[in-house]
Amino acid sequence: MMGWIIVAAMVFMIVYQRYIPVLGIGKKDLNYVSYSKEDITIVDTRDYQVSSNQKIEKAVCIPLPYLNRHCYDIPDKKVFLVSESKLEKNLSARILRRKGMRVIGYHLIHD
Numbered sequence: 094m095m096g097w098i099i100v101a102a103m104v105f106m107i108v109y110q111r112y113i114p115v116l117g118i119g120k121k122d123l124n125y126v127s128y129s130k131e132d133i134t135i136v137d138t139r140d141y142q143v144s145s146n147q148k149i150e151k152a153v154c155i156p157l158p159y160l161n162r163h164c165y166d167i168p169d170k171k172v173f174l175v176s177e178s179k180l181e182k183n184l185s186a187r188i189l190r191r192k193g194m195r196v197i198g199y200h201l202i203h204d
Contacts, residue, residue, distance in 0.1 A: 114179075115186040121198040123149065126173050131197075134168050137175045138185040139202065147202070149175055157181050164192045174199040 126133050135152040137144045144154045152175060155163050172194050176182040179201065186196045 110187060111180050111183060113183070115183055115190070115196070118174075118186055118196050119198055121173070121200060123175070123200050125198065132170045133173050133197065134170045135173050135175060136167055136185070136189070138181055139175065139177045143177065143202075157185055160185055160188050164189060164194070167194065171195050171197045173197060175202065176200075177202050 123135075126135055135149060137149055137152040137154045138157045138160060139147075139154075140156050141154065144152075144156075153167055155166065157176075167189075172189055174182055174185050174189075174196060176185060176199060182199045182201060186199070189196050
């Protein structure tokens with residue numbers, strides 16, 4: 094019985110991290126960052142091959158697998174995420190928030 098509870102808790106944590114939206118960040122257009130008067134850093138979490146073919150001006154490109162190690166390369170500003178999917182956006186936002194960064198919005202390339 095205890096084994097099932099542990100397995101259920103582990104499954105819940107995986108589902109939560111990947112598929113439950115992160116509270117406090119909203120979907121915005123990329124133009125939001127251009128017209129905003131705030132000091133915002135765009136972080137592109139897409140794969141290097143994808144992001145190099147579809148470059149976003151002034152974006153810091155750190156693919157999701159490298160985000161945990163290289164998050165300190167991001168300037169100390171508010172963060173706007175550019176991701177390829179909702180799963181990538183959720184994982185990226187949680188990693189950056191855990192590191193103390195303020196994620197204010199996101200844009201999905203394929204939504």
